[in-house]
Amino acid sequence: MHDPELNQKVTRLEAKIESQDFVISKQIDSIKAIFTLTSILVTVFVFASGVYSVYQNHEMANELDRKFAELAKDAFSKPFLELRRLQQDLLEGKTIEVKRQDTSDFNFPNLILKNTGKRSTQFASLRLYSNKKIKLKNLGWRELPSDLQGYETLYWQSGDLKISPDECWILDSAEAYCNEKEIKCLLKAFCGGERPAEATFTILFQSHI
DSSP: OOOHHHHHHHHHHHHHHHHHHHHHHHHHHHHHHHHHHHHHHHHHHHHHHHHHHHHHHHHHHHHHHHHHHHHHHHHHOOOOEEEEEETTEEOTTOEEEEEEOTTSEEEEOOEEEEEOSSSOOOEEEEEEEESSOOEEOOTTOEEEOOOSTTOOEEEEEEEEOOOOTTOEEEEOOEEEEOOSSEEEEEEEEESSSSSOEEEEEEEEEEEOO
């Protein structure tokens, strides 16, 4: 025997449960949607962060490359000397006329070292060769056996020598002796570059009047 009242209660209860299931389902769907949206936002944020991080890393790498290039440029830059007779006159190939005493004494001409490199010199080693016998009386020069064929005499000096870029240093004149009419000379200057600066020149003697 069916109880109509009980059936109504069950019906109402099922309807209520269905209604609650629907609400729960909707809530679950909403939660799923929120989670999905959150996941998407997180993914977008991570991706954007990654892109920004890559951009930052790229910018950082570029900055490091630039700084390294500057440091490398400074580290690998070297001084380079030009040998000159006058401020704007290169020594190479020049003939220098020098007046000489009857005793064959003369003043070896002043020569100029100009730093055309990008870094200051700290040390210099100079070699002066001549194809004839000469005697330098300046104590800064030491006579050594010549190591170059065709040059009879070699004088050498070295020491601390700071020449800033685009600056000049005058090689002091030296009292000298030679009884030849002319001499061929070769000057080499070592200052830390890949190769020494060098110049050949001629000293032509004139009698002192």
